[in-house]
Amino acid sequence: MKFTESMLNNYSQPLSNTEDQQCKNAINMVINSIKPLGFQEKSTSLEKMYSDTYSYYQVLESTSNNRKIKVFLQGSYANNTNVRTQSDVDIAVVEEDIFTTHYRQGVSDANYGFVNAQPRSQSFKDEIEIALTNTFGSDVSRENKSIKINGNSYRKDADAVPCRRYKDFSFDYYDNPTNYVGGIVINADSGEEIINYPEQHIRNGKEKNVATNHYYKKMVRIMKKMRYLMKDNGVSSASGVSSFALESLLWNIPNEYYLEFKDCRKVFMFSKLIEYLNSHSYALDTFKEANGIKLLCPNRDMLNNMKSFINSLITFYEYE
Template sequence: MPIPEIQLSTWAKSQQTKLAINTHESIRKALNSPISKLKLNRFSEGNHFEIYLQGSYRNKTNIRADSDVDVVVQLNTIFCSNKSQMNPLDRKRYDSVFKSSNYTWNNFKQDILTSLHNYYPPGNIIVGKKSLKLQKGSNRIAADIIPCIQYRYYEKFESEHEDYISGICFYTRDSRREIINYPKLHFHNGADKNSKTKQNYKPTVRLFKNAKKMIINRYSYPLEAPSYYIECLLYNVPNNCFVNNRQDTYIKVVNWLCDNLNSSFICQNEMLNLFGNKPEQWKLENAQYFIQSLIELWENWYNARLRY
């Protein structure tokens, strides 16, 4: 028995983001307050840093199960880049233009941490592996605050003309491993695909995220399918699979993935590979298992409802 259209349409509905916006504004006030270290430090003052939402709340693909919000705090006064991959001539040009800064990502992170401690009551801020975690409070939800600096991906470097793709760069707490991502590109590409699919892409992302939740809750399957990976997975599906009828979309998307899933899939930012062995990549076999679980959910919907 297939999943009814009314159930799929419910899963596809947009959720409220008011608490996420409140959380974003609270963090913005904290880091722009008169006692903020960021306002006092000359390397990060003025408009040289920006604060913005990323992830499902920014992209409007959040579902009710999404409990926290990701907030990026990005310093643009300094940056890192892919200069190690440049040819010798471009590297020489690069080094003649830019010098190392005395103010580092670690300094920026510490200034953010101090500013948050100064603004919020004790116990509200926890230092995590990749982020600073703001606990849930009155009229706001929990947040992962990501201190980062600008990342520049140069295809070539000419000192008189800078041409690069902008992303973010930050480091893990324990291993100091560098993480590079492109949240603004992710947002832009998702909005573009949503427009090209007549506003059907983002509802479909929400639909499949809710389907995953149903699979885990009702079948107790050990799915390794984080929301970000699901969104990137669906980004690779052709636009003509996203239609107004949710049952047709479910069938078209799952059938296409069954026939075409492979290791060359890209993330929604179109800069990084979705599958691989890095900690920030999805394992192909986990995606295959997720797709098989979607098939079983569709084919055994009546039994799934009996277990509700």
């Protein structure tokens, strides 16, 4: 399929002002739904975790005890890498006062003075689901990892993700309770436990974008659009990789490679990035997610899927 410079310029466009406001509306409505549980905002308005992103967040504190919740946008909207065919906004709802820990060998909760939390009558996910249902009614549906809220003209479709703070103390040798790598733990209804690092993803994406003269996120939007076009054209390998994986794939390309082609047309720069990925496919098993922590292809199936997608993209993408 042949692509022109004007087509790629269109694909690379960032979030519109209207979409930005819809994202703010979605997160504010989630926050307002939680407040009747006995919480109040720590600050008067939404803030951004990092400038040059849409990583809006708000910290809620209990009015009667030490409970604390952090609500923030994550995923493509927070990273400003969404494309027009992506509609759902991911909103993390993080329980901060109860957390999951990981230590180096020979270390336990006792070293840090942590104690086991007392069990509650209902899970955190149940609690958030009830609060959202009280606000959005039949627009709410429970899913394996999240709680979906149907959107309208005022707000985006949203996936609220109730989760718990994850604290990895593996590299702390001073028993310092503040010296940890922080992530989130999602306890899916299926019983699966998923550890993610969305805040690091947002930070790393911002830094990569600045370091590449703001071409990184433009190329990510183009890559995501290519995936959707490939799916529409029956390219089966496009279904074997996620938009998040492709964002991470481009994050692994060295900054200097973007800068080398910064004065070229986008159609040419994108072709050179594909060439880089193809010539470095032998190293895919060392690539990291954009958070810089987890492996991008941790198993053979994911590695093969990524290689297959890159091979298909080489054939699919032509430019004028």
